[in-house]
Amino acid sequence: MMLHTVNKSGFSSKLLEECLRTVQADDAILLIEDGVYNALKTARTFTDQQAQCTWYVLMEDAKARGLQAEHCHPEIQWVDYSGFVELTEQHASICSWF
């Protein structure tokens, strides 16, 4: 079980795509910084393979960019920095994509 953080928007970078090529089932993906734009409904679609991992978006970064929950995929859970730390407690390895 690994936690992946992604900090770039899919509108301007292939970073999330690269990340998705490596994720395993039971991994978690946390969208941070400009990566929060990937949470938008217009940004990407979930496939069966991708749905096996759990998705999170960092609330502070999402709000700072004007994102609202109703604009985002409902499957993505919103976490604050405290929740970010909890994710790192639960996952022994953290892979930061940037």
Next chain:
Amino acid sequence: MNYSIAIYGGPYGHQASHSAYHFAQAVLAKGHHIQRVFFYHDGVYNASALVSPPQDEVNLPQQWQQLANTHQFELTVCIAAAVRRGVLDANEARRYQKPAANLAEGYQLSGLGQLIDASLESDRLISFGP
């Protein structure tokens, strides 16, 4: 748990150091320990004593100093990355015959081995990049 943090992004140009700082605060608020923050690549600019933002803006180098001092963790700067970018302590300034040193107080220049050591010794190592 014991955490170490690696920062690859400079202050102001990227969010990396800012994100790492907020993460560090949240780690400490949960009762965890931070062992070391390692500054690498352009992250070494976080350790410049000459960073002078407007007074009403955050001063990340100073905030790291204060947090590290309060919670007693190391601010380690990769020496090879720092020296080639002009972040020097007194020793390196002498070695390269430069007119001044600018490594901020509370930071120390050291080798990349300290990042490997952090990954071995800490329960968690997390990186924040540009």
